[in-house]
Amino acid sequence: MTSQQLEALLLVQEHDTARDRLRHRRLTLPERAELESHTAKLRELEAQIREVGGRRDAVLADEKRLDDEARSIGAKADEADKQLYSGGTNSPRELQAMQADVDMLRRQRSDLEDQELEVMEAREALDKEMAALDADAATLRAEIDRLLGLIAVAEGEIDAELAEEDAAWTAQAELIPESLLADYQRRRAQNKGAGAARLVGTSCTACHLSIPSNEAEQIRKSTGDAPSYCDNCGAILVP
Numbered sequence: 338m339t340s341q342q343l344e345a346l347l348l349v350q351e352h353d354t355a356r357d358r359l360r361h362r363r364l365t366l367p368e369r370a371e372l373e374s375h376t377a378k379l380r381e382l383e384a385q386i387r388e389v390g391g392r393r394d395a396v397l398a399d400e401k402r403l404d405d406e407a408r409s410i411g412a413k414a415d416e417a418d419k420q421l422y423s424g425g426t427n428s429p430r431e432l433q434a435m436q437a438d439v440d441m442l443r444r445q446r447s448d449l450e451d452q453e454l455e456v457m458e459a460r461e462a463l464d465k466e467m468a469a470l471d472a473d474a475a476t477l478r479a480e481i482d483r484l485l486g487l488i489a490v491a492e493g494e495i496d497a498e499l500a501e502e503d504a505a506w507t508a509q510a511e512l513i514p515e516s517l518l519a520d521y522q523r524r525r526a527q528n529k530g531a532g533a534a535r536l537v538g539t540s541c542t543a544c545h546l547s548i549p550s551n552e553a554e555q556i557r558k559s560t561g562d563a564p565s566y567c568d569n570c571g572a573i574l575v576p
């Protein structure tokens with residue numbers, strides 16, 4: 338293996354490091370954390386909207402039922418009233434009984450209307466609560482859309498950089514013998530990052546630890562033989 342191939346290997350390592358950094362940046366975009374917290378908030382809000390909406394619908398049904406009852410009793414009162422003045426009877430006792438009927442029906446209707454008013458007020462309060470929750474949800478949805486847009490833009494930029502790094506990686510990798518590249522990749526995977534490093538003096542630039550000076554000397558003399566490795570991190574050392 339030539340020193341040119343080893344230099345190419347160091348460049349491959351540089352491009353791998355750059356790609357790792359870009360992938361990490363892509364995964365940890367700050368907007369992603371914000372998006373997650375906003376999405377969680379929206380889910381909570383939607384549950385609240387369902388709950389308040391359920392209560393509102395129940396109260397609205399109550400309101401409608403009271404309104405129907407008041408109308409039907411009102412119609413009965415009007416009917417009884419009409420009978421009273423229809424001249425169907427002249428008996429004071431009967432007329433008195435009929436008047437009492439009309440009065441009772443009107444009282445019932447008035448009671449129902451009072452209840453309906455109370456229920457309507459409760460329903461209006463729930464409507465207001467719903468409107469406020471809906472507005473909050475709309476704000477959150479807009480914010481989520483904005484974050485998704487920012488994330489898409491950032492991802493696009495990172496992907497373009499990654500494509501450049503991929504191309505540069507391939508160009509260098511083509512200069513390296515297959516077995517050396519495979520050795521590098523195995524070591525890089527074990528090391529979670531560094532598969533090859535420059536030897537500067539007696540120190541490995543991957544782990545920043547030193548190897549014995551006679552070993553460093555030997556590595557500097559031995560270009561062309563089998564690759565040398567860092568005793569500490571196992572990276573391929575390039576003199």
Ligand SMILES: [Zn+2]
Nearest residue numbers: 541544567570
């Ligand atoms: Zn090392």
